[in-house]
Amino acid sequence: MEIPREIRGLLEALMKLPGIGEKTAEDILHTLLTHTELRQELHARLGDLQGMGVCGVCGAWSRDNPCTFCTDPARENRLLVVPLPRDVWLFERTGYRGRYHVLGGLLSPLEGISAEDLRLESLRHRLISTSWREVILALGATFEADTTAAFLREYLQEHGVEVPLTRLGVGLPVGKTLDRLDLDTLREALINRKPLDSEEM
Ligand SMILES: [Zn+2]
CATH class of the missing domain: 3.40.1360.10 (Dna Topoisomerase Vi A Subunit; Chain: A, domain 2)
Structure with missing residues (x-):
């Protein structure tokens, strides 16, 4: 089965973080897909880093x-x-x-x-x-x-x-x-x- 492009992109981005391998990246991805509020919170927090x-x-x-x-x-x-x-x-x-x-x-x-x-x-x-x-x-x-x-x-x-x-x-x-x-x-x-x-x- 083909993994959607957006999903693959996020997985690849997550795996650039220290200590995050493929399995953990998939765990994080599934958590983000399941929890809309957490996704929104992370989005906002990452936005806060702008200008740092x-x-x-x-x-x-x-x-x-x-x-x-x-x-x-x-x-x-x-x-x-x-x-x-x-x-x-x-x-x-x-x-x-x-x-x-x-x-x-x-x-x-x-x-x-x-x-x-x-x-x-x-x-x-x-x-x-x-x-x-x-x-x-x-x-x-x-x-x-x-x-x-x-x-x-x-x-x-x-x-x-x-x-x-x-x-x-x-x-x-x-x-x-x-x-x-x-x-x-x-x-x-x-x-x-x-x-x-x-x-x-
Ligand atoms: Zn200073």
Whole structure:
């Protein structure tokens, strides 16, 4: 039997989502066909994403530019440097209430991510134009995270940028990216942050 074109199109689109294989895509499709209200809700919610972009200052997902993380005067004068926009939400859930800088990834020769792909210029600009109480590197516990932290330290030194740099503390399971850590571990690592010193890198 021939599958209608619209159905096939939706199945193919669903399978582009992470973790969705053919079977799950079919399950979702049948749920959507059965539940009209859910379909309408999803349609509306997806529409809400129109106009979402990234903040030109910190790089977090936002409709406003600059975003509220950047403009809220009540936020602490600390800067948390994270790899991806989604990591910002992660730290908001830990109770952190400072500001953010999204790097746009981690250095990875395997994935072809080099220094030019990271938001370094804007980081440097922010570090010299504001006197930060602390700059926290929250990059995860992977090889790429360590490489990127070491690179950042050198990059800032080379450019004569002096800031109190710290990194997340012990307790981070080795090999994990931020989004694979549970909230308690993350909160603990944030509380137990330590100075980023050279011997450990
Ligand atoms: Zn922002």
